[in-house]
Amino acid sequence: DIFIESLLNFDSEYIWNKGSSRWSQCRKRGADGVVRGSQKEAELTNNTDRKGNRPHRPNSFTTPESEGPVSRIRDWGDEVEFDEMRTNVRRDMQRYRRRILAGEFTQRERKTSSDSKDSRDSPAPGEFETDESVLMRRQKQINYGKNTLAYDRYIKEVPKHLRQPGVHPRTPNKFKKYSRRSWDQQIKLWKVKLHAWDPPTEEGNDLQAIDLGEIMELDFDMEASVDELQYPKTSSSVSSSLPQVSCLNVKILESVDLWICILL
Protein backbone atom coordinates (compact mmCIF):
# COMPACT_ATOMS: atom_id res chain seq x y z
CA ASP A 1 0.00 0.00 0.00
CA ILE A 2 2.86 2.30 0.68
CA PHE A 3 4.06 1.37 -2.75
CA ILE A 4 0.72 2.28 -4.29
CA GLU A 5 0.73 5.51 -2.35
CA SER A 6 4.12 6.45 -3.65
CA LEU A 7 2.95 5.64 -7.14
CA LEU A 8 0.04 7.95 -6.65
CA ASN A 9 2.37 10.70 -5.60
CA PHE A 10 4.49 9.92 -8.60
CA ASP A 11 1.34 10.22 -10.63
CA SER A 12 0.76 13.76 -9.56
CA GLU A 13 4.02 14.86 -11.03
CA TYR A 14 3.99 12.93 -14.23
CA ILE A 15 0.48 12.23 -15.32
CA TRP A 16 -1.17 15.57 -15.28
CA ASN A 17 0.52 17.96 -17.57
CA LYS A 18 -0.25 21.55 -18.30
CA GLY A 19 -0.19 22.66 -14.71
CA SER A 20 -2.91 20.43 -13.42
CA SER A 21 -0.57 18.17 -11.48
CA ARG A 22 -1.59 19.69 -8.21
CA TRP A 23 -5.20 18.91 -8.87
CA SER A 24 -4.51 15.22 -8.87
CA GLN A 25 -2.81 15.50 -5.53
CA CYS A 26 -5.97 16.66 -3.95
CA ARG A 27 -8.04 14.27 -5.98
CA LYS A 28 -6.16 11.29 -4.76
CA ARG A 29 -6.25 12.23 -1.13
CA GLY A 30 -9.12 13.37 0.99
CA ALA A 31 -8.83 16.06 3.59
CA ASP A 32 -7.80 13.46 6.14
CA GLY A 33 -4.87 12.42 4.00
CA VAL A 34 -6.33 9.04 3.16
CA VAL A 35 -5.87 8.00 -0.39
CA ARG A 36 -9.15 7.75 -2.24
CA GLY A 37 -10.02 4.60 -4.07
CA SER A 38 -11.96 4.38 -7.25
CA GLN A 39 -15.14 3.52 -5.34
CA LYS A 40 -15.19 7.00 -3.98
CA GLU A 41 -15.25 8.47 -7.43
CA ALA A 42 -18.78 9.65 -6.89
CA GLU A 43 -17.55 11.96 -4.18
CA LEU A 44 -15.21 13.67 -6.52
CA THR A 45 -17.58 16.27 -7.77
CA ASN A 46 -16.45 19.25 -9.68
CA ASN A 47 -16.65 21.25 -6.52
CA THR A 48 -13.37 19.82 -5.32
CA ASP A 49 -11.81 22.36 -7.60
CA ARG A 50 -12.71 25.11 -5.23
CA LYS A 51 -12.19 23.47 -1.86
CA GLY A 52 -9.78 25.14 0.47
CA ASN A 53 -7.45 22.23 1.14
CA ARG A 54 -5.49 22.74 -2.04
CA PRO A 55 -1.81 23.28 -1.60
CA HIS A 56 -1.67 26.15 -4.05
CA ARG A 57 -3.69 29.23 -4.83
CA PRO A 58 -6.53 28.88 -7.29
CA ASN A 59 -6.25 30.28 -10.75
CA SER A 60 -9.64 31.80 -10.41
CA PHE A 61 -11.99 32.58 -7.61
CA THR A 62 -15.44 34.04 -7.20
CA THR A 63 -16.19 36.88 -4.87
CA PRO A 64 -19.60 38.22 -3.90
CA GLU A 65 -18.90 41.34 -5.90
CA SER A 66 -17.76 39.66 -9.05
CA GLU A 67 -20.09 38.42 -11.72
CA GLY A 68 -18.38 35.11 -11.99
CA PRO A 69 -14.93 33.59 -11.60
CA VAL A 70 -12.31 36.32 -11.43
CA SER A 71 -8.91 35.37 -12.58
CA ARG A 72 -5.85 35.97 -10.51
CA ILE A 73 -4.51 38.59 -12.84
CA ARG A 74 -0.95 38.56 -13.90
CA ASP A 75 -1.07 40.83 -16.92
CA TRP A 76 -3.35 42.29 -19.51
CA GLY A 77 -2.56 39.54 -22.01
CA ASP A 78 -3.70 36.87 -19.60
CA GLU A 79 -6.66 38.87 -18.43
CA VAL A 80 -7.98 39.35 -21.95
CA GLU A 81 -7.48 35.67 -22.77
CA PHE A 82 -9.38 34.78 -19.65
CA ASP A 83 -12.22 37.15 -20.49
CA GLU A 84 -12.37 35.84 -24.00
CA MET A 85 -12.62 32.28 -22.82
CA ARG A 86 -15.27 33.27 -20.32
CA THR A 87 -17.45 35.06 -22.85
CA ASN A 88 -17.04 32.11 -25.19
CA VAL A 89 -18.14 29.71 -22.48
CA ARG A 90 -21.12 31.87 -21.61
CA ARG A 91 -22.15 32.09 -25.21
CA ASP A 92 -21.79 28.33 -25.57
CA MET A 93 -23.96 27.90 -22.52
CA GLN A 94 -26.72 30.04 -24.00
CA ARG A 95 -26.57 28.00 -27.15
CA TYR A 96 -26.62 24.74 -25.27
CA ARG A 97 -29.56 25.80 -23.17
CA ARG A 98 -31.49 26.69 -26.27
CA ARG A 99 -30.67 23.38 -27.86
CA ILE A 100 -31.82 21.45 -24.85
CA LEU A 101 -35.05 23.37 -24.69
CA ALA A 102 -35.56 22.73 -28.36
CA GLY A 103 -35.29 19.05 -27.57
CA GLU A 104 -32.38 18.45 -29.86
CA PHE A 105 -30.88 15.76 -27.74
CA THR A 106 -32.58 12.56 -28.74
CA GLN A 107 -32.24 9.18 -27.12
CA ARG A 108 -29.97 8.02 -29.90
CA GLU A 109 -27.57 10.84 -29.41
CA ARG A 110 -27.36 10.25 -25.73
CA LYS A 111 -26.36 6.69 -26.28
CA THR A 112 -23.61 7.46 -28.71
CA SER A 113 -22.40 10.63 -27.14
CA SER A 114 -20.15 9.13 -24.56
CA ASP A 115 -16.94 7.70 -25.87
CA SER A 116 -15.83 7.37 -22.32
CA LYS A 117 -16.33 4.49 -20.00
CA ASP A 118 -18.53 6.67 -17.92
CA SER A 119 -22.13 6.51 -19.00
CA ARG A 120 -23.65 8.81 -16.47
CA ASP A 121 -25.36 11.33 -18.66
CA SER A 122 -27.80 13.90 -17.46
CA PRO A 123 -30.70 13.64 -19.82
CA ALA A 124 -33.03 15.93 -17.96
CA PRO A 125 -33.03 19.49 -19.21
CA GLY A 126 -31.54 21.88 -16.69
CA GLU A 127 -29.20 19.29 -15.27
CA PHE A 128 -26.05 20.26 -16.95
CA GLU A 129 -22.78 21.71 -15.80
CA THR A 130 -23.12 25.43 -15.18
CA ASP A 131 -20.17 26.13 -12.93
CA GLU A 132 -18.10 28.60 -14.91
CA SER A 133 -14.78 27.69 -13.39
CA VAL A 134 -15.35 24.06 -14.29
CA LEU A 135 -16.54 24.93 -17.78
CA MET A 136 -13.54 27.12 -18.34
CA ARG A 137 -11.12 24.51 -17.18
CA ARG A 138 -12.75 21.98 -19.47
CA GLN A 139 -12.75 24.42 -22.36
CA LYS A 140 -9.06 25.01 -21.87
CA GLN A 141 -8.43 21.28 -22.09
CA ILE A 142 -10.54 21.07 -25.23
CA ASN A 143 -8.65 24.00 -26.71
CA TYR A 144 -5.34 22.24 -26.18
CA GLY A 145 -6.64 19.29 -28.10
CA LYS A 146 -8.12 21.37 -30.90
CA ASN A 147 -5.02 23.47 -31.24
CA THR A 148 -3.13 20.66 -32.91
CA LEU A 149 -2.24 19.79 -36.46
CA ALA A 150 -3.92 16.45 -35.92
CA TYR A 151 -7.24 18.08 -35.16
CA ASP A 152 -6.97 20.40 -38.15
CA ARG A 153 -6.33 17.46 -40.42
CA TYR A 154 -9.10 15.47 -38.81
CA ILE A 155 -11.81 18.04 -39.30
CA LYS A 156 -10.74 18.60 -42.87
CA GLU A 157 -10.76 14.92 -43.64
CA VAL A 158 -13.93 13.90 -41.85
CA PRO A 159 -16.85 16.31 -42.01
CA LYS A 160 -19.19 16.12 -39.05
CA HIS A 161 -22.00 14.38 -40.82
CA LEU A 162 -19.69 11.57 -41.88
CA ARG A 163 -18.42 10.85 -38.40
CA GLN A 164 -19.05 7.39 -37.10
CA PRO A 165 -19.48 6.94 -33.38
CA GLY A 166 -16.75 4.84 -31.87
CA VAL A 167 -14.60 5.18 -34.95
CA HIS A 168 -14.11 8.90 -35.10
CA PRO A 169 -13.03 10.90 -32.05
CA ARG A 170 -15.70 13.14 -30.66
CA THR A 171 -15.03 16.16 -28.53
CA PRO A 172 -16.25 15.58 -25.01
CA ASN A 173 -19.29 17.65 -24.13
CA LYS A 174 -18.25 20.08 -21.46
CA PHE A 175 -21.80 20.69 -20.34
CA LYS A 176 -22.53 17.16 -19.28
CA LYS A 177 -22.16 16.32 -15.64
CA TYR A 178 -19.09 14.19 -15.10
CA SER A 179 -16.76 13.67 -12.23
CA ARG A 180 -13.39 15.30 -12.54
CA ARG A 181 -11.67 12.01 -13.05
CA SER A 182 -14.11 10.84 -15.67
CA TRP A 183 -13.82 14.06 -17.62
CA ASP A 184 -10.06 14.08 -17.55
CA GLN A 185 -10.02 10.52 -18.77
CA GLN A 186 -12.34 11.39 -21.64
CA ILE A 187 -10.06 14.19 -22.67
CA LYS A 188 -7.01 11.96 -22.63
CA LEU A 189 -8.70 9.29 -24.69
CA TRP A 190 -9.98 11.86 -27.14
CA LYS A 191 -6.53 13.32 -27.62
CA VAL A 192 -5.01 9.91 -28.09
CA LYS A 193 -7.58 9.10 -30.75
CA LEU A 194 -6.83 12.35 -32.51
CA HIS A 195 -3.23 11.29 -32.93
CA ALA A 196 -4.35 9.00 -35.71
CA TRP A 197 -4.47 12.16 -37.79
CA ASP A 198 -1.01 13.38 -36.93
CA PRO A 199 0.87 14.68 -39.93
CA PRO A 200 3.11 12.12 -41.64
CA THR A 201 6.35 11.67 -39.76
CA GLU A 202 9.63 13.09 -40.88
CA GLU A 203 12.97 12.77 -39.17
CA GLY A 204 11.66 11.18 -36.05
CA ASN A 205 9.30 14.04 -35.30
CA ASP A 206 6.77 11.59 -33.99
CA LEU A 207 8.54 11.43 -30.66
CA GLN A 208 7.66 15.02 -30.03
CA ALA A 209 4.20 14.64 -31.42
CA ILE A 210 3.23 12.24 -28.71
CA ASP A 211 2.57 13.67 -25.34
CA LEU A 212 4.13 11.47 -22.67
CA GLY A 213 1.19 12.15 -20.42
CA GLU A 214 -1.08 10.49 -22.91
CA ILE A 215 1.01 7.41 -23.33
CA MET A 216 0.84 6.88 -19.64
CA GLU A 217 -2.90 6.99 -19.83
CA LEU A 218 -3.18 4.48 -22.62
CA ASP A 219 -5.47 1.64 -21.94
CA PHE A 220 -3.34 -0.98 -20.38
CA ASP A 221 -4.71 -3.75 -22.51
CA MET A 222 -2.91 -2.36 -25.50
CA GLU A 223 0.39 -2.71 -23.76
CA ALA A 224 -0.32 -6.08 -22.22
CA SER A 225 2.64 -7.88 -23.70
CA VAL A 226 5.08 -5.20 -22.76
CA ASP A 227 4.06 -4.64 -19.21
CA GLU A 228 3.73 -8.24 -18.32
CA LEU A 229 7.44 -8.39 -18.85
CA GLN A 230 8.21 -5.32 -16.82
CA TYR A 231 5.52 -5.13 -14.25
CA PRO A 232 3.15 -7.96 -13.52
CA LYS A 233 -0.50 -7.05 -13.26
CA THR A 234 -1.92 -7.72 -9.86
CA SER A 235 -5.51 -7.70 -10.96
CA SER A 236 -7.54 -6.73 -13.95
CA SER A 237 -8.96 -3.78 -12.10
CA VAL A 238 -5.54 -2.25 -11.91
CA SER A 239 -5.45 -1.32 -15.53
CA SER A 240 -8.21 1.21 -15.68
CA SER A 241 -8.53 2.43 -12.12
CA LEU A 242 -4.85 3.06 -11.54
CA PRO A 243 -3.56 4.38 -14.81
CA GLN A 244 -0.59 5.85 -13.05
CA VAL A 245 0.92 2.41 -12.76
CA SER A 246 1.72 2.70 -16.41
CA CYS A 247 3.77 5.77 -15.71
CA LEU A 248 6.24 3.74 -13.76
CA ASN A 249 6.15 1.37 -16.64
CA VAL A 250 7.01 4.03 -19.10
CA LYS A 251 9.84 5.28 -16.96
CA ILE A 252 11.35 1.83 -17.17
CA LEU A 253 10.58 1.58 -20.82
CA GLU A 254 11.77 5.02 -21.65
CA SER A 255 15.20 4.25 -22.76
CA VAL A 256 14.40 1.38 -25.05
CA ASP A 257 10.77 0.70 -25.48
CA LEU A 258 9.19 4.07 -26.02
CA TRP A 259 8.93 3.34 -29.69
CA ILE A 260 6.83 0.29 -28.95
CA CYS A 261 4.48 2.34 -26.84
CA ILE A 262 4.06 4.89 -29.55
CA LEU A 263 3.43 2.34 -32.19
CA LEU A 264 0.85 0.67 -30.02
Place this chain on the structure above:
Amino acid sequence: MSVCAGVPLPKPCVLKRMEDSSKEDYKIHSFDMETQKLLKTALKDPGSVDLEKVSSVIVDQSLKDQMFSKEAGRICFTIVQAESKQNGGSVFRRNLLNRLQQEFKAREETRKRSTQEWVCLVSFICNIFDYLKVNNMPMMALVHPVYDCLFRLAQPDALKNEEEVDCLVLQLHRIGEQLEKMNLQRMDELFCLLRDGFLLQDGLSSLGRLLLLEILEFRAGSWMLSETAQKYYYSEVTD
Protein backbone atom coordinates in the same frame (compact mmCIF):
# COMPACT_ATOMS: atom_id res chain seq x y z
CA MET B 1 -26.27 87.10 -35.68
CA SER B 2 -22.89 86.79 -34.15
CA VAL B 3 -22.40 84.62 -31.19
CA CYS B 4 -20.00 86.49 -29.04
CA ALA B 5 -20.07 90.20 -29.44
CA GLY B 6 -18.50 90.11 -32.84
CA VAL B 7 -15.39 88.27 -31.74
CA PRO B 8 -15.05 85.09 -33.75
CA LEU B 9 -14.69 82.01 -31.61
CA PRO B 10 -11.61 79.94 -32.16
CA LYS B 11 -12.50 76.91 -34.21
CA PRO B 12 -12.11 73.87 -31.97
CA CYS B 13 -9.72 71.18 -33.00
CA VAL B 14 -12.64 68.78 -32.82
CA LEU B 15 -13.59 69.65 -36.35
CA LYS B 16 -10.64 67.71 -37.71
CA ARG B 17 -11.84 64.54 -36.03
CA MET B 18 -15.02 64.29 -38.01
CA GLU B 19 -13.29 62.82 -41.04
CA ASP B 20 -13.74 59.18 -41.92
CA SER B 21 -10.60 57.18 -42.37
CA SER B 22 -10.54 55.19 -45.54
CA LYS B 23 -11.06 51.49 -45.12
CA GLU B 24 -7.84 50.16 -46.55
CA ASP B 25 -5.56 52.76 -45.14
CA TYR B 26 -3.69 51.72 -42.07
CA LYS B 27 -1.71 54.92 -42.05
CA ILE B 28 1.66 53.26 -42.02
CA HIS B 29 3.40 55.81 -44.23
CA SER B 30 5.39 57.11 -41.34
CA PHE B 31 7.27 53.82 -41.00
CA ASP B 32 10.41 53.13 -42.98
CA MET B 33 10.06 50.85 -45.98
CA GLU B 34 11.41 47.76 -44.32
CA THR B 35 9.01 48.08 -41.43
CA GLN B 36 6.12 48.75 -43.77
CA LYS B 37 6.95 45.51 -45.50
CA LEU B 38 7.02 43.71 -42.16
CA LEU B 39 3.62 45.07 -41.25
CA LYS B 40 2.11 44.17 -44.58
CA THR B 41 3.40 40.62 -44.23
CA ALA B 42 2.02 40.47 -40.71
CA LEU B 43 -1.39 41.39 -42.07
CA LYS B 44 -1.38 38.65 -44.66
CA ASP B 45 0.68 35.90 -43.08
CA PRO B 46 1.09 36.51 -39.36
CA GLY B 47 2.53 33.08 -38.69
CA SER B 48 5.56 33.88 -40.78
CA VAL B 49 6.77 36.91 -38.86
CA ASP B 50 8.05 37.62 -35.40
CA LEU B 51 4.86 38.92 -33.86
CA GLU B 52 6.59 40.16 -30.76
CA LYS B 53 8.72 42.38 -32.91
CA VAL B 54 5.68 43.56 -34.84
CA SER B 55 3.85 44.55 -31.69
CA SER B 56 6.95 46.28 -30.39
CA VAL B 57 7.39 48.25 -33.57
CA ILE B 58 3.78 49.37 -33.51
CA VAL B 59 3.87 50.48 -29.90
CA ASP B 60 7.13 52.37 -30.38
CA GLN B 61 5.76 54.24 -33.34
CA SER B 62 2.51 55.04 -31.58
CA LEU B 63 4.38 56.80 -28.85
CA LYS B 64 6.20 58.99 -31.32
CA ASP B 65 3.68 59.64 -34.05
CA GLN B 66 0.51 61.45 -33.06
CA MET B 67 -1.35 60.62 -36.18
CA PHE B 68 -0.53 56.95 -35.97
CA SER B 69 -1.38 56.77 -32.28
CA LYS B 70 -4.93 57.70 -33.14
CA GLU B 71 -5.30 55.08 -35.84
CA ALA B 72 -3.08 52.17 -34.86
CA GLY B 73 -5.98 50.25 -33.39
CA ARG B 74 -7.20 49.23 -36.77
CA ILE B 75 -4.04 47.59 -37.99
CA CYS B 76 -3.69 45.86 -34.63
CA PHE B 77 -7.17 44.46 -34.85
CA THR B 78 -6.56 43.17 -38.34
CA ILE B 79 -3.39 41.40 -37.30
CA VAL B 80 -5.15 39.88 -34.30
CA GLN B 81 -7.92 38.57 -36.54
CA ALA B 82 -5.48 37.30 -39.12
CA GLU B 83 -3.45 35.39 -36.55
CA SER B 84 -6.53 33.90 -34.97
CA LYS B 85 -7.84 32.76 -38.31
CA GLN B 86 -4.53 31.37 -39.47
CA ASN B 87 -3.56 29.30 -36.45
CA GLY B 88 -5.91 30.12 -33.58
CA GLY B 89 -3.11 31.93 -31.81
CA SER B 90 -3.05 35.19 -29.92
CA VAL B 91 0.65 35.84 -29.68
CA PHE B 92 0.40 39.28 -31.21
CA ARG B 93 -2.42 40.40 -28.97
CA ARG B 94 -0.72 39.16 -25.84
CA ASN B 95 2.56 40.85 -26.67
CA LEU B 96 0.81 44.06 -27.63
CA LEU B 97 -1.23 44.20 -24.45
CA ASN B 98 1.65 43.38 -22.15
CA ARG B 99 3.87 45.98 -23.73
CA LEU B 100 1.04 48.46 -23.48
CA GLN B 101 0.69 47.58 -19.82
CA GLN B 102 4.35 48.37 -19.24
CA GLU B 103 3.96 51.75 -20.88
CA PHE B 104 0.84 52.40 -18.88
CA LYS B 105 2.64 51.65 -15.62
CA ALA B 106 5.32 54.13 -16.57
CA ARG B 107 2.89 56.81 -17.69
CA GLU B 108 3.69 59.36 -15.02
CA GLU B 109 7.38 59.38 -15.91
CA THR B 110 6.44 59.55 -19.58
CA ARG B 111 4.26 62.55 -18.90
CA LYS B 112 7.05 64.30 -17.05
CA ARG B 113 9.48 63.56 -19.82
CA SER B 114 7.30 64.53 -22.76
CA THR B 115 3.72 65.71 -22.92
CA GLN B 116 3.55 64.65 -26.53
CA GLU B 117 4.57 61.09 -25.76
CA TRP B 118 2.06 60.97 -22.91
CA VAL B 119 -0.72 62.20 -25.11
CA CYS B 120 0.24 59.67 -27.78
CA LEU B 121 0.14 56.92 -25.20
CA VAL B 122 -3.35 57.85 -24.11
CA SER B 123 -4.56 58.06 -27.69
CA PHE B 124 -3.07 54.70 -28.44
CA ILE B 125 -4.53 52.94 -25.41
CA CYS B 126 -7.95 54.38 -26.18
CA ASN B 127 -7.67 53.45 -29.82
CA ILE B 128 -6.83 49.88 -28.86
CA PHE B 129 -9.80 49.86 -26.52
CA ASP B 130 -11.97 51.06 -29.39
CA TYR B 131 -10.81 48.57 -31.99
CA LEU B 132 -9.61 45.46 -30.20
CA LYS B 133 -12.92 43.98 -29.33
CA VAL B 134 -13.19 40.47 -27.97
CA ASN B 135 -16.34 38.67 -29.02
CA ASN B 136 -17.63 42.08 -30.06
CA MET B 137 -17.18 43.47 -26.62
CA PRO B 138 -14.58 45.92 -25.38
CA MET B 139 -11.77 44.42 -23.36
CA MET B 140 -12.63 44.56 -19.69
CA ALA B 141 -8.99 44.67 -18.79
CA LEU B 142 -8.59 48.11 -20.32
CA VAL B 143 -11.57 49.86 -18.77
CA HIS B 144 -9.91 51.00 -15.59
CA PRO B 145 -6.59 51.86 -17.21
CA VAL B 146 -8.37 54.03 -19.75
CA TYR B 147 -10.28 55.79 -17.01
CA ASP B 148 -7.06 56.25 -15.08
CA CYS B 149 -5.57 58.01 -18.06
CA LEU B 150 -8.58 60.25 -18.52
CA PHE B 151 -8.67 61.11 -14.85
CA ARG B 152 -5.05 62.10 -15.08
CA LEU B 153 -5.87 64.38 -17.98
CA ALA B 154 -8.63 65.96 -15.94
CA GLN B 155 -6.28 67.00 -13.16
CA PRO B 156 -5.64 70.73 -12.73
CA ASP B 157 -2.07 70.61 -13.94
CA ALA B 158 -3.12 68.82 -17.11
CA LEU B 159 -6.15 70.99 -17.84
CA LYS B 160 -3.81 73.92 -18.19
CA ASN B 161 -2.30 72.31 -21.30
CA GLU B 162 -4.38 72.63 -24.41
CA GLU B 163 -2.63 69.58 -25.76
CA GLU B 164 -3.87 67.45 -22.89
CA VAL B 165 -7.39 68.89 -22.91
CA ASP B 166 -7.60 68.25 -26.61
CA CYS B 167 -6.52 64.65 -26.09
CA LEU B 168 -9.05 64.23 -23.31
CA VAL B 169 -12.02 65.44 -25.33
CA LEU B 170 -10.93 63.48 -28.37
CA GLN B 171 -10.98 60.24 -26.43
CA LEU B 172 -14.33 61.03 -24.86
CA HIS B 173 -15.82 61.71 -28.27
CA ARG B 174 -14.56 58.42 -29.61
CA ILE B 175 -15.07 56.02 -26.74
CA GLY B 176 -16.98 57.93 -24.08
CA GLU B 177 -20.24 56.18 -24.72
CA GLN B 178 -18.69 52.73 -24.63
CA LEU B 179 -16.73 53.56 -21.51
CA GLU B 180 -19.80 54.82 -19.78
CA LYS B 181 -21.58 51.56 -20.46
CA MET B 182 -18.73 49.62 -18.94
CA ASN B 183 -18.56 51.77 -15.83
CA LEU B 184 -21.05 54.56 -15.26
CA GLN B 185 -19.79 55.56 -11.86
CA ARG B 186 -16.32 56.48 -12.99
CA MET B 187 -17.69 58.44 -15.90
CA ASP B 188 -19.85 60.43 -13.50
CA GLU B 189 -16.84 61.12 -11.33
CA LEU B 190 -14.79 62.15 -14.32
CA PHE B 191 -17.39 64.62 -15.43
CA CYS B 192 -17.57 66.12 -11.97
CA LEU B 193 -13.91 66.89 -12.37
CA LEU B 194 -14.52 68.38 -15.78
CA ARG B 195 -17.30 70.59 -14.53
CA ASP B 196 -15.17 71.79 -11.67
CA GLY B 197 -12.30 72.36 -14.03
CA PHE B 198 -14.43 74.40 -16.38
CA LEU B 199 -15.86 76.55 -13.61
CA LEU B 200 -13.02 76.94 -11.20
CA GLN B 201 -9.76 76.26 -12.86
CA ASP B 202 -7.36 79.15 -13.21
CA GLY B 203 -5.01 79.18 -16.08
CA LEU B 204 -7.34 77.54 -18.55
CA SER B 205 -7.07 78.99 -22.03
CA SER B 206 -10.27 80.03 -23.77
CA LEU B 207 -9.80 77.18 -26.17
CA GLY B 208 -9.45 74.87 -23.22
CA ARG B 209 -12.71 76.14 -21.80
CA LEU B 210 -14.42 75.79 -25.13
CA LEU B 211 -13.34 72.21 -25.44
CA LEU B 212 -14.55 71.42 -21.96
CA LEU B 213 -17.88 73.09 -22.48
CA GLU B 214 -18.41 71.19 -25.68
CA ILE B 215 -17.71 67.82 -24.09
CA LEU B 216 -19.98 68.65 -21.17
CA GLU B 217 -22.80 69.38 -23.57
CA PHE B 218 -21.93 66.37 -25.66
CA ARG B 219 -22.35 63.96 -22.79
CA ALA B 220 -25.39 65.77 -21.46
CA GLY B 221 -26.95 65.15 -24.84
CA SER B 222 -26.25 61.40 -24.55
CA TRP B 223 -23.04 61.58 -26.49
CA MET B 224 -24.53 63.61 -29.27
CA LEU B 225 -24.48 67.27 -30.03
CA SER B 226 -27.73 69.02 -30.77
CA GLU B 227 -27.97 70.82 -34.06
CA THR B 228 -27.69 74.21 -32.50
CA ALA B 229 -24.72 73.18 -30.40
CA GLN B 230 -23.15 71.68 -33.49
CA LYS B 231 -23.53 75.00 -35.24
CA TYR B 232 -22.18 76.89 -32.27
CA TYR B 233 -19.02 74.89 -31.94
CA TYR B 234 -18.25 73.89 -35.47
CA SER B 235 -19.43 76.54 -37.77
CA GLU B 236 -17.43 79.52 -38.74
CA VAL B 237 -18.86 82.53 -37.08
CA THR B 238 -20.08 85.11 -39.56
CA ASP B 239 -20.78 88.65 -38.67
